Structure formats: C-alpha cells, structure tokens
Amino acid sequence: MSKPRSSTKAASRTPVAALPASxxxxxxxxxxxxxxxxxxxxxxxxxxxxxxxxxxxxxxxxxFSSVLAVKQVEVDGLRLLAAAEVESRAQVPMGRPMARVNTDHIVDRVATLPAVESVRVERRWPSTIVISITERTPVIALHIEGSYKWADATGNVFHQTEALPDGLVVVEAPEDQRILADLATVAGSLTDELRARVQKITAESPDTITLVLDGDQTVIWGSAAESATKAQVATAMLDVEATVFDVSAPANPTSR
The missing domain is CATH 1.20.5 (Single alpha-helices involved in coiled-coils or other helix-helix interfaces)
Known part of the structure; x- marks a missing residue:
C-alpha cells in the first residue's frame, strides 16, 4: 500500500522553526x-x-530696516572746501539702508566740485557714510582783473582769491588749460635762486613763455619742453650783464 499523499507533502516542507529569528x-x-x-x-x-x-x-x-540706515555723514581732507558744500553736492540719502546707498553716484557728484582732485566714499557701519577728499594742490596763480585764480599742475583752475596766495608763482596768460599746465610745469622747474627773482611768468601761447625778473630782466623760455635744463641754464646766466636771456634753445643760450 502506498503512503498517504499528505504525509509526503509534510515531509518535503522547510522547517518553520528555523526562520523566525532571522x-x-x-x-x-x-x-x-x-x-x-x-x-x-x-x-x-x-x-x-x-x-x-x-x-x-x-x-x-x-x-530694508532702519536699524542700519544712514544717520550721519563725515567729510575729511578739506582745506578750501566747506563740509556743508561737500554734503550738499554729495546728496547722501539719509535714512536709506547703508547697503542700498550707491557710493559710486556720491563719488561722481562730489568729483564735480572744481577743488576736488580725487574722492573716496565708504560705509562706516552701522550708520555713517565717510567722504574722503583730496583737494587740488595750487602751483600757479593766474592774475586776471585784480584777482588770482589758482591752478594746479594740470592747468585746472579751481579757486579764486583777491589777495595773492603765499608760495604761488604769478602768471599772466589766457585761461587755457594747456597753457596753464605748461606754465605750471615751468613754475615747478624753477631753481630756488631763479624763483626768488621771478615776478611773474607770461605767455600768449604754449611757445611764448617768458619769465619777468626783478631788476628789469627777462628770460625768454619758449615752450615748456626741457624746463629743468632751461632753469639750470638761466640760473647760471643771472650774473651776466644783460637784460634779456634767451634759453628757448638751452644748448645754445644767448643774452643781450
């Protein structure tokens, strides 16, 4: 007799007792x-x-908050300009958050003041805008109609006074930036001895520069080219008995 089928199936199954733990x-x-x-x-x-x-x-x-907004403006580096004048030109937006202030626009506005050579604007947290200015340095004083206009080494006119400022060389010339720049070059090249005797420098054009000295003497300078050499030559000629010295060609100076 054959074994019951159910017993065969039970014998072939995997034991369940070994599975639960894993x-x-x-x-x-x-x-x-x-x-x-x-x-x-x-x-x-x-x-x-x-x-x-x-x-x-x-x-x-x-x-966006008012916690770090502009509450104060500081201006430094001033000699001729007044702080109020700078602040008025700067138009700093008071009360605006510092981070949203366009410092480049402030620089551009302040730079339009004639006496300003350069300007720097920075944020001083938490609430101050600082405007630092470098003013132009005067080299010559253009004498026109009883007043003196100050010009720097580049020929820029930036200030005017009724009295002659100390230390500046007086010039008489057209108010032309190129001519004034050339005259500033000449003034800056003068030796101490020559400068002490210069009453004024005149010019009608860039090639007609003339030094007027005390004692009714003049120095024909010509152009501003080779000014340092011309100054040395002119200084060496001061003891010559003459009223006119021509150093426009410094390698071949003449006097009469």
Missing part, C-alpha cells in the same frame, strides 16, 4: 533604518528652514 532581526533593522532616514530628512529640512529664516532676517535687517 526574519525578525531583518524586520527590526529595516524599521530602524527607515526611522533613522526619516529623522535625518527631518533634521536636514529643519536646518535648511532655519538657514533660510536667518538669511531672510539678515537681508531684511541690512537691506
């Missing part, structure tokens, strides 16, 4: 991993949200 461990590990992943995602999302809030708060604080 399956339980795997299930627990999987649940723990999923839990760790969820916590990690939540932490990451929380950090991102916190950073976003901080950034938004900082943007508002710096760019």
């Amino acid at each position: 399956i339980a461990d795997a299930s627990i590990a999987l649940r723990r991993k999923k839990s760790r992943d969820r916590r990690r995602r939540w932490r990451r999302a929380a950090v991102v949200a916190l950073v976003g809030l901080v950034v938004a708060a900082l943007v508002w604080l710096v760019g």
Whole structure:
C-alpha cells in the first residue's frame, strides 16, 4: 500500500522553526533604518528652514530696516572746501539702508566740485557714510582783473582769491588749460635762486613763455619742453650783464 499523499507533502516542507529569528532581526533593522532616514530628512529640512529664516532676517535687517540706515555723514581732507558744500553736492540719502546707498553716484557728484582732485566714499557701519577728499594742490596763480585764480599742475583752475596766495608763482596768460599746465610745469622747474627773482611768468601761447625778473630782466623760455635744463641754464646766466636771456634753445643760450 502506498503512503498517504499528505504525509509526503509534510515531509518535503522547510522547517518553520528555523526562520523566525532571522526574519525578525531583518524586520527590526529595516524599521530602524527607515526611522533613522526619516529623522535625518527631518533634521536636514529643519536646518535648511532655519538657514533660510536667518538669511531672510539678515537681508531684511541690512537691506530694508532702519536699524542700519544712514544717520550721519563725515567729510575729511578739506582745506578750501566747506563740509556743508561737500554734503550738499554729495546728496547722501539719509535714512536709506547703508547697503542700498550707491557710493559710486556720491563719488561722481562730489568729483564735480572744481577743488576736488580725487574722492573716496565708504560705509562706516552701522550708520555713517565717510567722504574722503583730496583737494587740488595750487602751483600757479593766474592774475586776471585784480584777482588770482589758482591752478594746479594740470592747468585746472579751481579757486579764486583777491589777495595773492603765499608760495604761488604769478602768471599772466589766457585761461587755457594747456597753457596753464605748461606754465605750471615751468613754475615747478624753477631753481630756488631763479624763483626768488621771478615776478611773474607770461605767455600768449604754449611757445611764448617768458619769465619777468626783478631788476628789469627777462628770460625768454619758449615752450615748456626741457624746463629743468632751461632753469639750470638761466640760473647760471643771472650774473651776466644783460637784460634779456634767451634759453628757448638751452644748448645754445644767448643774452643781450
């Protein structure tokens, strides 16, 4: 007789007693991993949200709130200009957040003042705009109709006074920047001995520069080219008995 079919099936099955421990461990590990992943995602999302809030708060604080707004303007480096004049030209937007102040625009406006050679604008946190100015340095004084116009080494006229300023060489010439720049070059090249005797420098054009000295003597300078050499030659000729010295060609000076 054959054995019952049900007994054969039972004998071929895998014993179930050996499975529960490994399956339980795997299930627990999987649940723990999923839990760790969820916590990690939540932490990451929380950090991102916190950073976003901080950034938004900082943007508002710096760019839109009145906490870091302009409350004061400081101006330094002034000799001729008045601080009120500079501030008026600068048009600093008081009350505007510092970060939103366009310092380049302030520089451009202040630079239009004739006496300004260069200007720098910076933010001094939390609430001050600082305007630092370098004024032009006068070299010559253009004498016109009883007053004196100051000009720097580039020939820019930037100030005017009724009295002759100390230390400047008086010039009489057209108010032309190129001519004035050439006269400033000549004035800057004079030796101490020659400068002490110069009463004024005249010119009608860039090639007709003449030094008028005390004692009714003159020095025909010509152009501003080779001014340093011309100054040395003219100084050496001062003891010559003459009223006119011509150093326009410094290699071949003449006197009469």
